[in-house]
Amino acid sequence: MDKISQKLQQKKYLYTFFLLISILVVLFINLHPGYSFATGDYRFHINRIEALANEFRHFNFFPKVDGYFSGGMGYAASLFYPDIFLYPSAVLRLLHVPILITYLFTMVELNFATFCLTYWAGKRLDLAFKNNLIFTFVYTLSTYRLQVLYSRDDFGELMGMMFFPLLLAELIRLKKGKTTQWYYLTIAMSGIAWSHLISLFMAVCFAVAFVLLNLKSFLNVEKIKDIAKAALLTIGISLAVYAPVIEQILHMDFTLSTHPLIHIYNESQPLNQLFINSANNQPFHANTVNIGTVILFGLIIYSFVNLAKKRNLDLTIIAWFLFIACSQYFPWFDLRKTPFAMIQFPWRYFSIISLIVAYFIANDDLHLFQQQYVTTAMVSLVILFSLTLGLNTVQQSYWRLNSYQSYNHISSYLIGAGHEYLPSNVNYKYVKTDGPRELHYDNKKVNITNATINTHIIKFHFDAKQKTNVELPIFYYKGYQAQVTGPGHSTTPKLSPNGLAEITLKKQGTVTVQYHYTLVQKISSAISLISLGTLIYLYKKSR
Secondary structure (H helix, E strand, O other), X not given: OHHHHHHHHHHHHHHHHHHHHHHHHHHHHHOEOOEEEOOOOHHHHHHHHHHHHHHHHXXXXXXXXXXXXXXXXXXXXXXXXXXXXXXXXXXXXXXXXOHHHHHHHHHHHHHHHHHHHHHHHHHHOXXXXXXXXXXXXXXXXXXXXXXXXXXHOOHHHHHHHHHXXXXXXXXXXXXXXXXXXXXXXXXXXXHHHOOOHHHHHHHHHHHHHHHHHOHHHHOOHHHHHHHHHHHHHHHHHHHHHHHHHHHHHHHOOEHXXXXXXXXXXXXXXXXXXXXXXXXXXXXXXXXXXXXOHHHHHHHHHXXXXXXXXXXXXXXXXXXXXXXXXXXXXXXXXXXXXOHHXXXXXXXXXXXXXXXXXXXXXXXXXXXXXXXXXXXXXXXXXXXXXXXXXXXXXXXXOHHHEEEHHHHHXXXXXXXXXXXXXXXXXXXXXXXXXXXXXOOEEOOOOEEEEEEEEOOOOEEEEEEEOOOEEEEEEEEOOOOEEEEEEOOOEEOOOEEOOOOEEEEEEEOEEEEEEEEOOOHHHHHHHHHHHHHHHHHHHHHHHHO
């Protein structure tokens, strides 16, 4: 019992340390007297949290179209961006926790979750305690991940990165023939799937590359069965996320495909510049994105070690291929019309490179961490680099310090720079940003009274002299329904030439328009719930 108590006490201290570092790296850059540092998409992600809280107030815990956005016009943020890991933040807003505190809490939460999941993955890799600490700190505080946290505020990508270490651990275990706990691979892939679509695509590419480079090892009946089971269960769990996305994309065109803001072939960097920026641990700018000093030199040193000892050659090849793929030597222009273009920025793969190198360092083939104090020195060095990166980021972009009060006045019209998931024929700059939202109709053909227009419903009485169209002040998405009381009739809302929802009315009555789950959304949610139950059962059974 004493040994168990001692072990629990050690865990308590370890996780407390993780939490303290998680808080430190956030407050060090974000908290200044009267100001907080924020860049990138922070306004959009704060609005996502606000939108969730708004839906929770109406007892809608699984929203698809968030009426909070665009002054009530609604944006399908929750449909296209998985937001399950933003629920704690939304609950804080329900409890009236200030927006800035909620925002900082979210960043700390993502840091702490990454620390914990990476440490768990290290245990799955059978790393010794010291080595696991190195693995956890080198990855969680890697330069690229901190650039995403500090300078891009891309919560979706940060969520996906939380589960990358577990994916690596399970692929390595499968390669070694440890197949009995195949459902851990499902946990890793499902976590990524419920975090970020682009990260899921990257994870699949990484997993496929790993398997192909170890094809001889994976050409085993049991391994093939276990991978198939993990894949099927992952598809089942993530169906509630991606079946509705596919349904919408097949039904209509979106700005993302017709008017993309970002072209992947414009986002790569000169190879020599990637080396220079990484060696200098540069803060993030459009032309300075890099993997950081620790990861760069770790990659170079352990590539020679791996070649000499003929170990981890598969991961070494993947890491260097991805590094070169982030440069202008890679033919991204020729791939611009392929699924690979969906990652938008080639340097997103730096997250996987950082993970691989963290594993190389933690593997300790040079036996560095067997020496006294080396582990402490390495962890301290990584923390120091992290804080220095944060300090340099603020110094180079001091104009991005925002007053505390500004966080309380973020416009709901800020839906991300690219407006990716608006109907393609919406001209967003002409969307009304002040005054009440209005119905558009021909008053010679229909008389409309008693209109109620809010973030969840549009309701009004109509008396149509002839069949006529009414354009509603909401962006159109498949799933809006119109219900009429009285002798009149309304069609199901359809896409108007302006990208808004439009209905056709006849006779007279009262019509109510609001969003309902589609059949695809209902069926996929049921399948995901059953699949999740299966995963929980398998996990508990193994425990």
